[in-house]
Amino acid sequence: MRSITKFDLQYAHRFYKFQGEAQYLHGHTGVLTIEVEDSIEPGVNMVFPCNEIQKVAWNVLKNFDHALVLREDDPLLPAVLAVYEKQGIRNGAPSNKMKGEPFRTELATAYPEARLVVTKETMTVEGMIKIVYDLLKDKLNIARITFTSGVNAATQEYTPTKTIDRCPLCGVALVDGVCPKCGYKKH
Numbered sequence: 001m002r003s004i005t006k007f008d009l010q011y012a013h014r015f016y017k018f019q020g021e022a023q024y025l026h027g028h029t030g031v032l033t034i035e036v037e038d039s040i041e042p043g044v045n046m047v048f049p050c051n052e053i054q055k056v057a058w059n060v061l062k063n064f065d066h067a068l069v070l071r072e073d074d075p076l077l078p079a080v081l082a083v084y085e086k087q088g089i090r091n092g093a094p095s096n097k098m099k100g101e102p103f104r105t106e107l108a109t110a111y112p113e114a115r116l117v118v119t120k121e122t123m124t125v126e127g128m129i130k131i132v133y134d135l136l137k138d139k140l141n142i143a144r145i146t147f148t149s150g151v152n153a154a155t156q157e158y159t160p161t162k163t164i165d166r167c168p169l170c171g172v173a174l175v176d177g178v179c180p181k182c183g184y185k186k187h
């Protein structure tokens with residue numbers, strides 16, 4: 001069975017060198033849906049508590065919210081960074097509190113202090129799905145990711161290969177056989 005969780009992400013981006021209006025900087029509310037598949041943990045009668053999926057995923061997804069997403073070769077990147085630098089906000093500001101965990105993968109690098117994500121490929125809805133899967137595939141048993149942004153939407157199915165040991169009392173993933181939330185130990 002599947003547990004399904006949705007996230008809203010407000011971000012700005014552009015399709016550098018794309019022949020259309022999307023080559024201009026603009027913003028979206030993107031809706032990301034993550035479907036997690038596993039057996040039902042009988043203790044809690046759930047696949048995975050949706051608030052736990054929220055927590056695990058939001059740690060990294062926060063980087064895309066109220067953020068600027070630019071491709072690594074986009075000349076806007078040094079231009080924006082120069083302005084942030086001049087204004088003294090490139091390395092953070094007191095009001096910049098909702099920061100995600102910094103990450104660097106093959107496909108994207110997050111700079112939470114500057115609310116910036118630099119991508120290898122253009123951040124289309126398809127591109128975002130590839131980035132998110134890569135970031136979360138080892139943490140969640142992802143069966144499908146869907147991303148919609150404006151009139152664009154894409155979805156990708158995955159075959160989950162493992163089953164995650166979960167706490168029969170609260171449903172969260174066990175870490176080395178111990179529940180990080182309630183201390184339950186698997187014998």
Ligand SMILES: [Zn+2]
Nearest residue numbers: 013022026028
């Ligand atoms: Zn767009």
Ligand SMILES: [Zn+2]
Nearest residue numbers: 167170179182
């Ligand atoms: Zn527990």
